[in-house]
Amino acid sequence: MTPFELAQPASLAEAIALLDPNDTAIRPIAGGTALMLMMKMGLYEPQKLISLRGIEPRYSEVAATADGGLRIGAVTPLRQLEMLPVVAERAPVIAHTMRRLSNVRVRNVARLGGHLAHGDPHLDLPPVLIALGATLAIAGPNGERTIAVEDLFQGYLETALAPDELIVEVNVPAAAAHTAYLKHTTRSADDWPALGIAVALDMQGDSVSGARVAIGAATDTPRRLTSVEAALQGEALSDAAINRAGEAAAAEAEVHSDARGSAAYKRELIRVFTGRTIRQATGREA
Amino acid sequence: MSRHTINFTLNGRPVTADVGTHQNLTEVLQESFGLFGARESCGQGLCGCCTVLIDGAAVTSCLALAAFADGSDVQTVEGLADGEELSPEQEAFIEIGAFQCGYCTPGFVLMTRQLLDENPDPDDDEIKHYLSGNLCRCGAYPEIVQAVRLAGEKRRAR
Structure with a gap:
């Protein structure tokens, strides 16, 4: 891997301000699993990585919503989706999917937002969240927008995210029976x-x-x-x-x-x- | 800015290291601290040979930026024993003979630590679930599962 700058902002707003819509050598990093693999293979050489690990804790939280669904912060580790009773209760298919998603070590580190933003069709939660009718809150310099999970994926490793946008929340409606x-x-x-x-x-x-x-x-x-x-x-x-x-x-x-x-x-x-x-x-x- | 000074707890002691942002934690443990229990093998998060515990959770250290260890509590296999007294997990692996070459063993022992911290009395399915991301190319799996059961017994008896 080649050296790069690492910024560790303390808020979402700072993180977005550090991204550059015209420079793909600047990228966000949270768990880093997929990005580390790409960097180790030499497929991606960043100039600067913006860590999302220090942004407001609400982006790492899972909450039950009034409509019977879940609001999941994008920086939530996958392991939380496996372990939290509220997930097993409200969207058991998500908790069940975790059992065969990579391994405990990777789930301890990998975050939901990165799992989606990576845009790799081989990952497990995209089809699950699409079937559940989940939506994404996406934040950028001009505020937030909402899209359906199925509209995120535009091509192999390509998403609808602009380089200065971040997935901040995943909203899962009350699950089908x-x-x-x-x-x-x-x-x-x-x-x-x-x-x-x-x-x-x-x-x-x-x-x-x-x-x-x-x-x-x-x-x-x-x-x-x-x-x-x-x-x-x-x-x-x-x-x-x-x-x-x-x-x-x-x-x-x-x-x-x-x-x-x-x-x-x-x-x-x-x-x-x-x-x-x-x-x-x-x-x-x- | 491509180097960071990080402070963290390593096997119970406060330490400082000057790391390149692009260095992974396996490299820093080996190069800055002479700890070789975590070793890079597959380099992809599949084999578990580089497992360390960060704040009690098992992590693939060859896929972890060392800079992110700042402020955390890192435990490697070298920190499990208390002086000459081995941990229950280490004792169990030796008593059962749950290895042949031993290359993968530190990773299995540390995964066992997270498992028993979270579930003191796991059944075989749970043991296999936690260890599914650790590969033993000598094929000592039956003994490894036995060793995890024994480690659980030892911990419950202490």
């Missing part, structure tokens, strides 16, 4: 996944009254699968309906061959895992 996230790794259990699928379903009697389905890892960016959502809407979850949802997912997702599998194999994974995730969410036998 039936949620699940499954991922599949094709080499070792701790490898980056070939596929991640998140499902959030509300049921009225036997039929689906609301569905959000999101995919990660197999596609360029984490994204919603709207044709699957449409296929599930109003359906009783028969084997035939679940199979149709899997077919729709495999048809909609644009996948490419890489070291984790051929495009044909990934389409088959998507078809099968869409069904498995729906069954897991609704307590059916896989």
